[in-house]
Amino acid sequence: MKNLSVVGLGYIGLPTAILAAQHGYKVYGFDVNQEKISKIKSGDPTIIEPKIVSRLNEVIKNKNFFVDIELKEADCFLIAVPTPLMNDKKEPDLSYVFSACQTISSVLKPGNLIILESTVPVGTTFCISKFLEKKSGLKLGVDFFVAYCPERVLPGRIFEELVSNERVIGGICQESSHLANKFYSKFVKGKLYLTDDRTAEMVKLVENGSRDVQIAFANQVADMCYKAKIDPFRVIEFANKHPRVNILNPGCGVGGHCLAVDPWFLVRGFKRDSNLLKISRSINDERPFKVVNYVIKQVEKLKKKGIEKPKILVLGLTFKPDVDDLRNSPALKICLELNKKTELFEMGVCEPNLVSDRIIKLGFSNVKELVDGVKWADIILPLVKHKDFFGIKYFNLKDKLVVDVCGLFYNSIEFFIQGAIFDKNENYDRDKLFYSKDIGGY
Ligand SMILES: NC(=O)c1ccc[n+]([C@@H]2O[C@H](COP(=O)([O-])OP(=O)(O)OC[C@H]3O[C@@H](n4cnc5c(N)ncnc54)[C@H](O)[C@@H]3O)[C@@H](O)[C@H]2O)c1
Incomplete structure (x- = not known):
């Protein structure tokens, strides 16, 4: 195998194409988005990923891509x-x-290998193999070969993880697995595990399903803690001291193209055996609306205290920390919902990973300077734990109402700020509990 055509030049396809081109393959990139094609041709990768610009320009210049x-x-x-x-x-x-x-x-030739990396429901690789056989007139497993190899990379570390991650390869037949193994061996250092197509499809889906369920559990732990007036982040930290417990972090919901989507492939495919996944999806999906309701309650409280139009500073819009990706972002969902109610309050959004234009086009008032935004606001609403927010100092928050859904200020060195949210107990004056001078003290 000397040359490769990559179909779909997005977050996965483009870095994979570049890496393969850097490891001796002659790579052709194809995408239906013409604007993307022109940009990539001119050296603009269209996605943010460390060192992607220099890598792309290198493989274009060397005529490998x-x-x-x-x-x-x-x-x-x-x-x-x-x-x-x-x-x-x-x-x-x-x-x-x-x-x-x-x-x-339309271009398939005898001896070709097709690798599917998109996340798909169980059985899809076999369906596309039959489809290709019918459309091309070539014989599956004799003239051409098909394998499924799911992607596991973490945005922000894609190039490192494409090389170092272990991967599962599921061929439609042994020869398919063998050929795909040969293909990846040129640039993957992580171990490659060969299996059949259905197993590999299921592996990817249960990986993402498992994380979604675990996050739903963390979110329920948080809800219970808020009702009991306990800091969930402290509880989780201490529970995780147990050698066999590993609770994930609660947050404002689950987004992205994977965790918020893939569990549905299992729920739809295995209706009777996927209750846990379905409930977890709904727990994570309703999270943004819980946050919105809670914030509105806080606005009403401040209004009663005489602040006519409280100002809310939202910290973070993307679906996870330190990326520019808004796909299915729960933080974005929260902001869009809040934006419908701006007769009650003013709202500014600080998202250091997006250019101002993009934030303004979404209909939000962009806060460029974090420090000024914090001074301006009455309510601080951290939704995404970007590292750009780590520098906010407690003394700037002293007179603010902080609704810390993602634990941004947890373990703040000087002060412990209790991120109490969703408290339904009317008698509980949570404002008094916002700051406690002793770390972890109640
Ligand atoms: N992004 C991740 O971190 C990640 C991780 C694991 C798995 N995946 C899976 O990988 C797949 C791709 O994800 P992505 O994030 O790269 O998506 P993306 O939206 O960033 O890129 C997909 C690209 O495919 C192009 N495209 C659409 N239809 C096409 C067609 N018929 N022919 C050619 N190009 C076409 C689009 O224009 C787009 O540029 C998805 O199934 C996703 O679930 C993604």
Whole structure:
């Protein structure tokens, strides 16, 4: 295998294409988005990832990477197109995968290998294999080969993890697994585990399902703690001192293209055996609305105290810390909901990972200077734990109402700030409990 065509040049496809080009493959990149193609051709990767600009320009300059709006013939095709949910129905939308296969079928040649990296429901690799067989007239497992190899990278560390992560390869037949193993061995240092297509598909889905369930548990721990007037972040830290307990962090919800989506592939595919996943999805999905309701309550409290139009500073919009990705972001959901109620309060959003234009286009007032924003606000609402926010000093927060949903100020050195939210107990004056001079003291 000497050359590779990558179908879909997004967060997964583009870094993989670049890395393969840096490891001796001649790589052709193909995407249906023409604007993206022109930008990538000119050296703009269109996504933020450490060192991606220099790596992209290097492989273009060395003539190891070419991008085009037409799919080129190759020895190997790697599919990394989106697999979202269909609107409201929560059913997997595989139209991008099939459309990619339709395009591949027109250039498929004997001896080719197709690798599917998009996250898909169990059975999809076999379906696309049959589809390719029908469309191309070539014989599956004889003339061409298909393998599923899910991606596990963490945005922000994609290039490191593409090399170091262990991976599972599920071939439609042994020869498919063997060829895919050969393909990845050129640039992956992590161990490669060979199995069948269905096992590999299930592995990816249960990985993401497991994390979603664990986050839902952490969110429920937080809700219980808030009602009991206990700091959930402290409880989780101490519970995790147990050698066999590892509770994740609670937050304002679950977003992104993976955890908020993939568990539905299991829920829809295995209706009777996936209650836990379904409940976890709803716990995580309702989280942003809980935060909105709580914030509105705090606004009303401040109004009663004489602040006519309280000012809210939101910290973070993206779906996770230190990325520029807004897909399914719960923080964005919260801000969009709050934005519908601005007759009650003023709202500014500080998101250091996005350019001002993007924030303004979403309909928000952009707060560029964090320090000024903190001074201006009556309510501070950290939603995403970006490292740019770590420098906020407690004394600037002294007269503010802090609704710390993501634990940004937990373990603040000088003060312990109790991120009490969702408290329904009317007699509980949470404002008094916001600051406690003794770390962890009640
Ligand atoms: N981003 C991640 O961290 C991550 C991690 C693991 C798995 N995945 C999975 O990988 C897949 C791709 O995710 P992504 O984040 O790279 O998506 P993305 O939206 O960033 O990129 C997908 C690209 O595919 C292109 N595309 C759509 N249809 C096409 C077609 N028919 N032919 C050619 N190009 C087409 C789009 O224009 C887009 O540029 C998804 O299934 C996702 O769930 C993503």
